[in-house]
Amino acid sequence: MLELAFGTGEITSVLLALGFRVTGLDLTEAMLQKAKAKHAGASDLSLFLGDAEDTREDDESHDAIVMRHLVWTLVDPMAAFRDWYRVVRPGGRIVIIDGDFAEISLLKRWRRKLAQWIERWEGTEAPVIDWAAHEAIMRQIYFSRGLKPLALQQMLAEAGFGDFRIEDLEPVRKAQRRGARLATRLRVGLSDSFILSCAKPLMPDMFARSAVQRQGDRAAPPVERSR
Numbered sequence: 001m002l003e004l005a006f007g008t009g010e011i012t013s014v015l016l017a018l019g020f021r022v023t024g025l026d027l028t029e030a031m032l033q034k035a036k037a038k039h040a041g042a043s044d045l046s047l048f049l050g051d052a053e054d055t056r057e058d059d060e061s062h063d064a065i066v067m068r069h070l071v072w073t074l075v076d077p078m079a080a081f082r083d084w085y086r087v088v089r090p091g092g093r094i095v096i097i098d099g100d101f102a103e104i105s106l107l108k109r110w111r112r113k114l115a116q117w118i119e120r121w122e123g124t125e126a127p128v129i130d131w132a133a134h135e136a137i138m139r140q141i142y143f144s145r146g147l148k149p150l151a152l153q154q155m156l157a158e159a160g161f162g163d164f165r166i167e168d169l170e171p172v173r174k175a176q177r178r179g180a181r182l183a184t185r186l187r188v189g190l191s192d193s194f195i196l197s198c199a200k201p202l203m204p205d206m207f208a209r210s211a212v213q214r215q216g217d218r219a220a221p222p223v224e225r226s227r
């Protein structure tokens with residue numbers, strides 16, 4: 001399978017432990033070096049520098065494509081989704097683990113602030129964020145106003161995918177909170193994380209009928225009764 005944006009190779013560890021043969025792409029050299037060091041000697045793994053929006057992998061060359069915390073950073077997500085459609089085999093799945101890192105409610109902003117105060121008081125403060133750089137990046141990304149699973153589903157359907165499954169990660173969040181210190185408990189769940197998976201149809205246009213039907217349902221004006 002293909003893993004996009006492997007970062008330090010955490011999800012890679014899970015995929016290898018599950019017995020998959022993994023090809024990984026990441027945009028940055030520093031991450032490539034870290035992940036290579038972490039997985040030195042792994043025989044079922046090939047890691048490369050590459051852009052998830054234009055993978056340059058062969059047509060229909062992977063059974064599945066997996067990624068965590070990539071989609072919300074994409075500049076041209078539709079280009080990426082079309083590329084992934086090309087690269088995955090018919091019947092293959094795309095698995096996206098992501099969250100909404102942009103649109104945080106007032107309550108959640110307060111939770112984050114409180115976590116920061118506690119961390120400062122404990123002396124375990126997280127690295128300082130360069131907010132000017134952060135804002136400059138946010139202006140360039142497509143999901144700068146937030147990433148919601150249903151909007152994402154619509155875009156992936158447009159690229160040809162179907163058989164959608166969306167799972168909330170509450171069981172994972174519960175496990176993360178269990179036994180954690182207060183600041184961590186406050187931070188868990190700030191991004192409304194989710195898993196969305198979908199499939200490339202086994203036959204072209206397999207999902208097209210239902211997509212057209214759905215569009216028709218939405219576009220149809222209310223029927224006026226003639227008197």
Ligand SMILES: C[S@@+](CC[C@H](N)C(=O)[O-])C[C@H]1O[C@@H](n2cnc3c(N)ncnc32)[C@H](O)[C@@H]1O
Nearest residue numbers: 005006007010026027028031051052053068069
């Ligand atoms: C937040 S990290 C996530 C890393 C890893 N997936 C994880 O969950 O631990 C984001 C990673 O995405 C990579 N990245 C961002 N845009 C990318 C792109 N267009 N193509 C490939 N990698 C990208 C970055 O280099 C970084 O390693």
